[in-house]
Amino acid sequence: MMFIGCHLSVSKGYEAMGKEALKLDANTLQFFTRNPRGGKAKDIDPKDCEALLNLMKENNFSKIVAHAPYTLNPCASDERTRVFALEVMSDDLNRMEYLPHNLYNFHPGSHVKQGVNVGIDYTISLLNKILKPEQTTIVLLETMAGKGTEIGKTFEELRRILEGVNLIEKMGVCFDTCHVYAAGYDIVNDLDGVLEEFDKIIGLNKLYVIHLNDSKNPFGSHKDRHEKIGKGSIGIKALAKVINHPKLRHLPFILETPNDLSGYADEIKILRNLYK
Template sequence: MLYIGCHLSVSNGYKAMAEEALKLDANTLQFFTRNPRGSKAKDIDKNDCNSFVEIANKNNFSKVVAHAPYTLNPSSPDDRTREFAKEVMADDLMRMEYLPGNLYDFHPGSHVKQGVDTGIEYTANMLNQILKPNQSTIVLLETMAGKGSEIGKTFQELKQILDRVELQEKMGVCFDTCHVYDAGYDIVNNLDGVLEEFDKIIGLDKLFAIHLNDSKNPRGSHKDRHEKIGKGYIGIDAIARVINHPSLKHLPFILETPNDLEGYGEEIKFLRSLYNG
């Protein structure tokens, strides 16, 4: 079964978001835990969360993905910026327990000229402070395009973070096709080779979700500009190989393409037609 969905707004509640996914023929989804450009989060409504879980279970959803705000930078040289990231993510993980057994994705951060190694150490230290042995959520490091001083543009950088985390079983990776391509990995002509490298360095058992995006820019551009499926440099054929790859096809695929809901519905329908089951 193809588990495919898109990024949806939780502003009208979790139940409404799940119902929106069903209208799009989606069986997974992604949402921001709070304002993506700020820190405010809505109060938890337990009944709303329970309704979401009920709909997801009834309709055989895969794990869904919560996304941390873009404003967080756990690798920052500024003490208060790092503390803010820790506070928000710790609160998010507490809130995620109302939707147990799902995924929480975040960008590893930007080292801002202090060096990759220092930034990696800061991010790992934060994770060691906020992860709890009894949490049901898996926290995902996202593969990054390498824009500016972003950490996570190589599998090796993600591995360095993972190796420093004490609760290894609570960690995983989200593989963004646009980011990986923009970082220089040739998923168009050598998907098998890229996944073999990922497996050798990190391990495919640590891969929990895919952000399925085309790219507005050529490979190695380090730009991070998503494009609609089939409209960019990655293209339809390569995207089809991604969703049908035996090492990936069981994972939740999340569209973050520049679309409205109607556009997401069309992409989901099209991708289902490309899936070989």
């Protein structure tokens, strides 16, 4: 079975978001825990969360993904910015326990000219403060395109973060097709080789979800610009290989393409038809 969904808004509630996914023929989804630019999250309604969990069970959903706000930078040079990231992510993980056994994704951060080593150490420090043995949520590091001073543009950088986390069993990776392609991993011509490298450096057992996006920019551009499926430099044939790859096909695929809901519905239909 193919598990595919897209990024949806939780503004109308958790159950409403799940029903919207069903209208798109989706059986997974991603949502921001709060305004993607940061700020206070809406109060949790436990009954609404329970209703979403029941809907997921009844419709055979895979795990769903909560995404941290884009503005968080756990390895910023400014201490207050790092503290804000810690406070938001800690609160998010507490809130995620109303939707137990799901996934929480975040960008590892930008070291802002402090150097990769300093940035990695700050991100590790944050994770070691917020992760708890009793939590059911798996926290995911996202593969990044490498724009500016982003951390996570190489599998080695992600491994260094994982190796520094005390509760590594609570950690995993989100593989973004646009980002890895822009970072210089040739998933178009050598998907097998890229996955072999990922397995050797990180381990495919740590891969929990795929962000399925085409790229507006060419290979190795280090630019994070998503494109609609089949309209970018990755192309539909390469993305079809991704969803059908024996090492990936069981994972949830999340679309983050520049679309409205009807566009997502069209892409989900196309990809389901390509899934063998």
